Amino acid sequence: xxxxxxxxxxxxxxxxxxxxxxxxxxxxxxxxxxxxxxxxxxxxxxxxxxxxxxxxxxxxxxxxxxxxxxxxxxxxxxxxxxxxxxxxxxxxxxxxxxxxxxxxxxxxxxxxxxxxxxxxxxxxxxxxxxxxxxxxxxxxxxxxxxxxxxxxxxxxxxxxxxxxxxxxxxxxxxxxxxxxxxxxxxxxxxxxxxxxxxxxxxxxxxxxxxxxxxxxxxxxxxxxxxxxxxxxxxxxxxxxxxxxxxxxxxxxxxxxxxxxxxxxxxxxxxxxxxxxxxxxxxxxxxxxxxxxxxxxx
Amino acid sequence: xxxxxxxxxxxxxxxxxxxxxxxxxxxxxxxxxxxxxxxxxxxxxxxxxxxxxxxxxxxxxxxxxxxxxxxxxxxxxxxxxxxxxxxxxxxxxxxxxxxxxxxxxxxxxxxxxxxxxxxxxxxxxxxxxx
Amino acid sequence: xxxxxxxxxxxxxxxxxxxxxxxxxxxxxxxxxxxxxxxxxxxxxxxxxxxxxxxxxxxxxxxxxxxxxxxxxxxxxxxxxxxxxxxxxxxxxxxxxxxxxxxxxxxxxxxxxxxxxxxxxxxxxxxxxxxxxxxxxxxxxxxxxxxxxxxxxxxxxxxxxxxxxxxxxxxxxxxxxxxxxxxxxxxxxxxxxxxxxxxxxxxxxxxxxxxxxxxxxxxxxxxxxxxxxxxxxxxxxxxxxxxxxxxxxxxxxxxxxxxxxxxxxxxxxxxxxxxxxxxxxxxxxxxxxxxxxxxxxxxxxxxxxxxxxxxxxxxx
Numbered sequence: 001x002x003x004x005x006x007x008x009x010x011x012x013x014x015x016x017x018x019x020x021x022x023x024x025x026x027x028x029x030x031x032x033x034x035x036x037x038x039x040x041x042x043x044x045x046x047x048x049x050x051x052x053x054x055x056x057x058x059x060x061x062x063x064x065x066x067x068x069x070x071x072x073x074x075x076x077x078x079x080x081x082x083x084x085x086x087x088x089x090x091x092x093x094x095x096x097x098x099x100x101x102x103x104x105x106x107x108x109x110x111x112x113x114x115x116x117x118x119x120x121x122x123x124x125x126x127x128x129x130x131x132x133x134x135x136x137x138x139x140x141x142x143x144x145x146x147x148x149x150x151x152x153x154x155x156x157x158x159x160x161x162x163x164x165x166x167x168x169x170x171x172x173x174x175x176x177x178x179x180x181x182x183x184x185x186x187x188x189x190x191x192x193x194x195x196x197x198x199x200x201x202x203x204x205x206x207x208x209x210x211x212x213x214x215x216x217x218x219x220x221x222x223x224x225x226x227x228x229x230x231x232x233x234x235x236x237x238x239x240x241x242x243x244x245x246x247x248x249x250x251x252x253x254x255x256x257x258x259x260x261x262x263x264x265x266x267x268x269x270x271x272x273x274x275x276x277x278x279x280x281x282x283x284x285x286x287x288x289x290x291x292x293x294x295x296x297x
Numbered sequence: 298x299x300x301x302x303x304x305x306x307x308x309x310x311x312x313x314x315x316x317x318x319x320x321x322x323x324x325x326x327x328x329x330x331x332x333x334x335x336x337x338x339x340x341x342x343x344x345x346x347x348x349x350x351x352x353x354x355x356x357x358x359x360x361x362x363x364x365x366x367x368x369x370x371x372x373x374x375x376x377x378x379x380x381x382x383x384x385x386x387x388x389x390x391x392x393x394x395x396x397x398x399x400x401x402x403x404x405x406x407x408x409x410x411x412x413x414x415x416x417x418x419x420x421x422x423x424x425x426x427x
Numbered sequence: 428x429x430x431x432x433x434x435x436x437x438x439x440x441x442x443x444x445x446x447x448x449x450x451x452x453x454x455x456x457x458x459x460x461x462x463x464x465x466x467x468x469x470x471x472x473x474x475x476x477x478x479x480x481x482x483x484x485x486x487x488x489x490x491x492x493x494x495x496x497x498x499x500x501x502x503x504x505x506x507x508x509x510x511x512x513x514x515x516x517x518x519x520x521x522x523x524x525x526x527x528x529x530x531x532x533x534x535x536x537x538x539x540x541x542x543x544x545x546x547x548x549x550x551x552x553x554x555x556x557x558x559x560x561x562x563x564x565x566x567x568x569x570x571x572x573x574x575x576x577x578x579x580x581x582x583x584x585x586x587x588x589x590x591x592x593x594x595x596x597x598x599x600x601x602x603x604x605x606x607x608x609x610x611x612x613x614x615x616x617x618x619x620x621x622x623x624x625x626x627x628x629x630x631x632x633x634x635x636x637x638x639x640x641x642x643x644x645x646x647x648x649x650x651x652x653x654x655x656x657x658x659x660x661x662x663x664x665x666x667x668x669x670x671x672x673x674x675x676x677x678x679x680x681x682x683x684x685x686x687x688x689x690x691x692x693x694x695x696x697x698x699x700x701x702x703x704x705x706x707x708x709x710x711x712x713x714x715x716x717x718x719x720x721x722x723x724x725x726x727x728x729x730x731x732x733x734x735x736x737x738x739x740x741x742x743x
Binding site for chain 1: 303305310311337338341342344345346347348349350351353
């Protein structure tokens with residue numbers, strides 16, 4: 001069982017600005033991976049590197065064991081839905097399906113027709129006149145009917161209304177259930193991903209802050225609240241991700257592999273959203289000495 | 298067959314919500330041994346959740362011995378959760394009701410009572426975990 | 428991939444076919460093969476030449492320039508490059524098909540207009556003249572292929588369709604001006620003939636060179652001559668006059684030519700035993716030039732194509 005994406009020291013610079021730096025990552029197979037981070041954190045860069053649309057400046061990346069876009073066979077194994085889901089505005093829905101059939105040897109025409117039927121897309125309609133949600137669904141259909149082993153989606157739901165968003169994710173999850181496709185999808189809103197992701201990568205300021213299975217991450221993080229106290233007095237093995245203090249009270253979000261026994265603390269589990277927001281907050285930059293969970297080092 | 302619901306504000310992990318809903322359905326008699334659980338595909342189509350979450354919930358239920366996956370057929374209920382003997386349940390219900398009445402008589406309001414219950418509940422189960 | 432390219436390029440191909448059909452009808456209806464009537468036909472003749480010069484420019488800017496730039500601008504390249512076809516193949520097929528349609532369009536148009544203009548060309552004997560040469564036979568094919576590849580390259584570099592169209596138009600126009608002036612004359616070394624200048628060919632005399640003109644009716648220091656060159660269909664680069672020794676310094680203009688009669692002038696000139704040196708390309712080299720120039724443009728188109736493929740590959 002190889003990783004769907006393995007990166008080592010991966011970096012991409014545009015002119016002199018690093019869009020992604022020192023990215024070392026091993027995403028295992030069979031997951032729906034959420035790639036979360038604020039806008040401009042490098043999510044699109046990482047996905048485009050994985051899709052082979054751009055080449056790394058530093059380091060290496062392999063996708064399904066091969067260099068991205070290495071050849072037709074590799075391309076056939078990876079589906080990609082780009083940000084803003086570009087389509088050929090002057091071509092019809094049917095033309096797009098034909099495009100998919102012509103360019104992909106593994107094209108599943110019945111799946112494509114079934115999905116466009118379910119979506120109520122008129123095959124004769126020009127793609128330029130589709131709504132944002134329909135366009136996203138068309139792009140997803142193209143990517144799914146290619147029958148890839150890995151599907152990369154760059155902010156697919158960002159521009160959709162809540163109903164279209166739910167519908168899009170529902171279709172995506174059905175495909176995952178049916179074909180066992182691995183998925184990596186990015187978003188700047190963790191709420192979009194909370195339902196569907198079982199693996200999470202948090203990207204902040206072009207670097208990976210945390211990556212791992214959602215259940216492991218949730219199990220390893222606790223919110224502690226109690227009387228005011230200096231976080232430096234915590235036992236080894238408890239790393240503070242986020243802290244806030246009032247005159248009398250201290251509230252911490254810690255990462256720990258051991259249960260917290262200190263009776264002074266009220267210990268509560270954290271939600272995925274709390275966890276991601278704590279990592280995304282630039283005020284909570286982890287000092288370099290502390291290892292980052294889930295990273296292959 | 299049961300239909301799962303999802304409460305996104307509860308803070309309870311999705312797979313646990315599914316497990317709990319099966320427990321409840323068994324307790325209420327909605328599900329009985331021999332009944333089939335919805336397939337992962339069906340749950341996913343309804344709730345737009347990760348199929349792995351459904352698999353995880355079903356694995357958990359299987360580990361508890363409540364359901365059994367039959368390859369190619371689906372997942373079926375094998376037995377009801379243990380400790381659901383109606384007589385035992387009735388005894389604890391009566392005891393709790395008695396406690397509630399005495400608390401109310403002592404002048405505690407619903408919020409006070411709920412806070413006490415939650416604290417006791419948490420302490421009790423936290424001990425078990427730790 | 429070929430089918431997709433065709434789907435995307437179909438509209439252009441249909442436009443081209445329609446334009447070609449219209450041109451065919453007009454040309455057939457006005458064929459000068461039935462007898463030449465100067466006024467109207469001269470206008471049509473010039474129009475045909477203009478159209479043949481404009482066609483490659485239009486192909487380059489409106490077919491070539493948007494071909495890739497529009498995909499880059501609209502982001503659809505991200506859709507195209509993530510299908511199971513490598514981007515080099517994607518580009519090669521798009522370029523190849525577009526180039527083929529461009530070549531066919533320019534070729535057919537050139538064929539029709541060359542046929543239409545052939546009686547007038549024969550009368551004028553002007554096939555090698557810089558203006559007609561680029562609007563006959565093969566050259567428009569080379570221009571079209573080059574213009575298309577140029578447009579694609581510029582579009583790839585600028586990544587935006589409208590600027591790419593404008594820059595392509597300007598760049599192609601510059602090349603079209605530069606090649607007849609600075610490249611075509613050197614494709615094949617010219618022929619140089621030295622022959623005695625018969626006075627009957629002289630069309631006029633005058634002062635030339637430094638110190639001219641002569642002051643107060645006095646002859647200037649250098650004789651300047653005008654003479655007919657009698658080489659049918661030739662593309663004449665230069666005509667020089669020398670003395671029998673080879674010197675181009677002919678001395679002062681004979682007095683007889685300033686104040687005397689024409690006969691006296693002729694006699695005076697005949698005494699100089701002047702030679703006429705003509706540098707030119709003979710009409711027989713027409714096809715050699717056609718092949719050389721078309722080949723040059725096709726080679727450039729090929730180089731640009733190679734550059735585009737290298738550039739697209741680099742991004743992976």
